[in-house]
Amino acid sequence: MNNRIYLESFTKPAVYYKFNELDISLESLVSYIIFKFCKPCELDVVFIFKEAITENSAPVFKLNEVDLKVLDTEDIPWQVLSCNFPVLKSEDTIVAGLCSVARYICKHRSTKKLCEENDEGLLSFRKGCLQAPNEVSVWTKFCEVDIIQTVLDVVTTEQMKEVPINLIRFENHLNKPVRVHNVYRLARELKKENKNVIDKKKEITNSLNEPSNKDRSSKPRKWKSNCRKAHEIDCTTKIEDLNISHKFAEGPFFTLADLILLTCYRIMFQRLGSNCFESLLPLTYKWYVNITSIPDVKDILDIIPQFSSKSMNLDNISIPVVDDVSLYKSDPKRHNPKKRLFTKELDIENALSALKIGMELSVTNNQYKSTISWNNVPDGANPFAGHLPDVRIVRKSQQLENLAQAVLEIAQDGDLIVDFCSGSGHLGIFLAHLLPNCTIILLENKEQSLLRARKRVHEMCLKNVYFFQCNLDFFVGKFNIGVALHACGVASDLVLDKCLKANAKFVLCPCCYGSVNATNNRIVYPRSSTFNSLNLDQYLCIGHAADQTHKDHHLTERGARCMGIIDSDRARLAEEHGYSVTMSRLTPLSCTPKNNLLIGIPS
Structure with missing residues (x-):
């Protein structure tokens, strides 16, 4: 079986095969429920036994199912063990993370589409449901991270003094206008459907009340106005006036998000009781009753285990104050930290004056001499083959030469090299061509980017490349060299930490x-103890000034220095971990305004 989902289990295979009972994680349970609902074609599930958990670890959930496959880790491909579960392996592609694996299951579904779903199924309009990674999507993070942690907290708490914040956030979300990118078209379609239903009812009523021919009398003809109706829906209509409610988690249609939340809320309803939700979270209660009344959903509810028969003490429980916003990133009321720009001249000068001598790393120009003849590079790894707009080709080739040369100098045969935030694979595929005796992983969270890279790799017949579709958090494997070309902002710090x-x-x-x-909360700025004399506002101020590196701009020189300050902080952090670090600039400088190159070698 080339296409297989791997879920974690805490029960030894021999014990399971004797008692048909499996202890699994919550993420594994949610994934399995989605698998049972969709019954995907040419895709099976395997549970991997992990060593016994400690008393302080997360709670486990019992699955009483027969004919499950349970294996030890020595029987599992190394690519799968390089990621946090759930993990899906399909030939040379690895998909990790709850939402990404769930989306893959939905795409290969064999069960019939419900009448409550969008025409395009569980993934809804343009297959976009939970497509954005949790690093950039508030909604995906809620479904993949926040609500999971809330369930674990609820099942391990003996007495709850206040309603968990994430339950309040979902309640507020259900009370807000539906915000999806096709909301106006959706409103027009729903209005048309409602009008058709009303017209049909009128037609039936009129036919029943219609007099016989002999009783008919001629009536004057009514002229219809050709004027556009005042209540017609267009883009000037306020979203609040579209009359679309959250019947389901993302709006009027049942989606994958409802399936993920179903398992989580099923467990919390068992633990807290339905009365708690009905009285304190009425919209959530209505949503839950609605989806659990769908026949096909009812069929999978029994798979979700009874976690605890002991009722929780909810005496004097209170409701905390939470920002009254939806979980959509587009909600205009949502706080956006990026809207605050620390670029006032006085602030920048004050921040720079707080620096001390010796904090900044010296920066040199990259002294490499190009030995690459692009005429000899296959099309799949060659920017000149038409994969990029003409205005970017030369600059991209220069960027690739700089990084590839640095990797060639430190790589050894047999190395595993990870191209983090690889996009469509320009750097990673180029390295795979240059280093046929090394294994290259293209790690990217955007599915379409990886598909483009995979197509080129297969056309080149390269056998040393694997594709990992996942967030940085989900990759936990060992590797020899990590590379990243223009990983944005915090992503560069996450790659460095990996x-x-x-x-x-x-x-x-x-x-x-x-x-x-x-x-x-995974990253603390400044990164190193060397730069701890800077406070956070000063640090972020320098970071914003570092983006003032436009060509022929009077602040370009200061912007380059600010770039060097932020990267010096990163280099000092690596030095504190025993690394030898050099910082240079790409050659020529014109190949990109963001031209700092950090090379680190562990001692």
């Missing part, structure tokens, strides 16, 4: 310094 944790060499060309922010 390399440091794996004790791997790195070649990084960062980008979008103004996008570094304090909203990601």
Whole structure:
């Protein structure tokens, strides 16, 4: 079986085959429920046994199913073990993360489409449901991370003093106008459907009340106005006036998001009781009753285990104050930290004056001499083959030469090289061509970008490339070299952290310094102890100034220095982990305004 889903289990295979009972994680349970609902073609599920968990680990959920496949880790491909579960392997492609794996299942579904679904099925309009990764989508993060953690908290808490914040957030979301990119077209279609239903009812009523021929009398003809009706829906209509409600999680249609949330809320309804939801979260209660009344959904409810028969003490439970916004990123009321720009001249000068001598790393020009003849590079790895607009071809080829040369100098046969945030694979595919004795992983969270890269790799018949569709968080494997060309903002820091944790060499060309922010709790700025004399506002101010590197701009020189400051902080962090780090600039400087190159070698 080339297409297989791997879920984690905490029960040894021999024990399962004796008792037909499996302890699994919540993410595995949600994925399995979606699998049972969709019954995808040419796709099976395997549970991987992991070592016994400690008392302080997350709770487990019992699955009483027969004929499941349970294997030990030694029987699992290394690519699968390089990611957090759930994981899907399809030939040379790995998909990791709850939402991405769930989307794959839906695309290969064999069960019939429900009347409650959009015409395009569970993935809704243009197959976009939960498509954006949780790093950039508030809604995906809620379904993939936030609500999962809330369930784990609920099932391990003996007494709850206040309603979990994420339950309030979902309740507020259901009370807000539906915000999807085709909402006006949707409103027109629903209005047309409602009008057709009303007209049909009138037609039936009139036919029943219609007098016989002998009783008919001639009536004067009524003229219809050709004027556009005042209540016709167009883009000037306020979204609040479209009369579209959250019958389901994303609006009027049943989607994959409802399936993911179903399992989570089923467990919380068992733990907290339906009365708690009906009285404190009435819209959530209505949503839950609505989806659990769908016959096909009812059929899978029994698979979800009874987690606890012990009722929770909810005496004097309170409702915390939460921002009254929906979970859509487009909600205009949502706080957007990027709207605040730290670029006032006085702020920048004050931030720069806080720097001390010796903090900044010296920057040199890259001294490499190009030995690459693009005429000899196959089309799939060659920017000149038409994969890019003409205005970008030369600059992209120069960027690739710089990074490839740096990797060639530190790579050894047999190395595993990860091209983080690979996009459509320009750098990774080029490295795969230059280093046939190394294995290359293209790691990217955008499905379409990886599909384009995969097509080119297959046309070149390269056998040393694997494709990982996942967020950076989900990749946990060991590797020898990490590379990233223009990973935006925080992504460059996440890539650096991956390399440091794996004790791997790195070649990084960062980008979008103004996008570094304090909203990601995985990253603390400044990164190194060397720069701890800067406070957060000063640091972010320098980051924003680092993006002032436009050609022929009077602030370009200062912008380049600010880039060097942020990258010096990153380099100092690596040095504190025992690395030797050099920082240079790409050659020629005109190949990109973001031209710093960090190369790190562990001791």
